[in-house]
């Protein structure tokens with residue numbers, strides 16, 4: 001068996017004339033958190049959707065546990081143990097918490113044609129899953145149209161965690177969350193990693209990405225600028241990668257702030273860096289790694 | 290705050306953010322609440338207006354419940370499909386078509402009746418599959434696709450029956466169906482022994498020769514009940530039911546989490562075709578004739594019943610029981626107006642008003658459920 005659970009080889013994805021992804025190579029390891037970085041429209045969501053079985057790659061190869069494979073549906077990906085939190089959450093407002101939680105993967109009881117949806121157990125699991133995210137559900141049978149944005153996001157995450165046996169994909173999971181819930185999500189990500197799952201995380205928040213991630217892959221306008229191990233990059237460099245090397249002037253003040261914060265913990269005089277220097281550093285690393 | 294203290298607070302008293310919701314509020318949130326109250330109102334109204342007209346005698350009851358059950362069979366199919374977010378406007382034409390598919394082979398080609406019944410079900414469901422396939426494949430609104438089939442099937446029925454029989458009404462199916470094993474399941478009656486017994490103890494009125502005025506329950510009523518119970522169970526208690534709600538609520542979201550929405554929709558188009566054929570079979574085998582223009586406008590009546598029953602036209606919400614109530618309101622009012630001798634034009638006025646009221650009410654309910662989004 002391969003060392004990687006998922007491998008992409010020269011994967012491209014086109015939508016008509018739009019090139020959403022071009023020649024992407026990526027490897028995802030069990031027990032690692034793999035962070036996808038990139039600007040808005042860089043192709044992050046498109047990339048994870050090809051991993052989730054929503055989009056078929058237009059070109060290139062998808063390998064699962066070392067074997068080439070074509071995912072034809074999200075259902076197939078779920079059967080393989082790949083669960084996804086989509087950016088738009090994929091929830092149905094008119095349906096209840098429990099029905100959303102188990103949508104497509106219903107918990108059944110009984111035999112043959114008399115199999116039925118085991119609502120009671122399902123309710124319990126859904127409530128427990130949300131409690132782990134820090135959300136107290138009032139009534140698991142209530143339609144989620146009445147839930148807050150963050151509560152819905154936690155529901156989508158709890159669902160993916162419950163069904164992701166091997167790979168957990170999170171597309172901006174903390175976008176709508178409060179401080180406590182964001183911390184919970186990161187905790188859950190760390191827990192999943194400790195359980196040996198592979199986690200693919202998309203976020204625009206470096207404070208969320210840096211502490212939990214083991215690897216960073218940088219996307220820019222549909223192309224990969226390379227994968228970096230955490231050991232090889234600093235938080236500042238990550239932040240810079242996320243900005244796509246642009247608007248550095250604006251960033252400088254922010255960087256100065258990090259510097260102060262970092263030098264508070266470790267007397268890091270070596271963090272004195274100027275943005276241009278960091279950019280060259282990361283480019284070199286891209287070339288080496 | 291530690292987890293232990295959170296738990297102890299939630300255990301010691303229920304969530305402080307739940308307001309006590311009255312039973313009535315809960316009832317109001319049911320999709321079928323509107324139709325349920327409609328049924329009660331309609332019954333009260335006709336109990337006063339037509340109480341002594343025989344509408345609530347055994348044969349009167351049978352009369353309006355048969356009409357309701359006929360529509361109910363169609364409404365159950367239309368209901369599941371509407372919850373899945375689609376329409377089937379070809380149901381009415383399918384009734385005419387299926388009726389002819391039963392009658393022509395049985396009468397003109399000497400097929401045993403059971404085989405022509407099976408042929409009707411298979412052909413209809415194959416057409417249902419085809420309609421569903423076009424809808425999910427092209428992504429076109431089912432409204433348009435099934436409207437096309439409304440015309441195609443009606444035209445085909447008339448053209449083919451003229452081609453094969455030179456007529457558009459064929460009768461005599463009851464004669465060839467006499468000793469058929471399958472025909473009684475559609476054209477027969479249920480509980481005849483029970484009604485004879487009721488007559489013998491004088492509980493129901495009889496003809497002069499002592500045979501009961503009501504000899505049994507038409508099979509369409511039995512079918513309607515069976516279909517409604519099964520459909521309701523599937524909708525609320527099974528995985529497939531969850532898929533129906535998901536497909537109608539948000540097909541893209543449902544697909545992304547692994548719900549085979551295309552398959553669900555195709556199966557439900559086959560189910561509406563099945564329901565239409567069931568209606569046709571009962572009609573043809575009970576009355577012994579088939580006509581090419583049967584089932585005219587039935588697709589709209591079914592949709593009206595479903596909407597009165599609380600389903601949202603946009604999908605994702607509704608109940609089979611509601612659709613059944615919708616059909617019952619329909620049947621009771623139609624027959625009640627007949628019994629009271631009011632001009633039947635008023636029936637249409639009533640129908641329109643009822644439909645409008647139901648849609649307004651459903652819209653209000655939907656806003657309550659999704660107000661936070």
Ligand SMILES: Nc1ncnc2c1ncn2[C@@H]1O[C@H](COP(=O)(O)OP(=O)(O)OP(=O)(O)O)[C@@H](O)[C@H]1O
Nearest residue numbers: 015018020038039040041042043044045046047087
């Ligand atoms: N179904 C589609 N049809 C056409 N173009 C698409 C489709 N999906 C994505 N694209 C295009 O592909 C590009 C990448 O989109 P994607 O959603 O992957 O970006 P992203 O990196 O997730 O951005 P964000 O950070 O804003 O979520 C965009 O330019 C988008 O317009």
Ligand SMILES: [Mg+2]
Nearest residue numbers: 044045087171
């Ligand atoms: Mg995105």
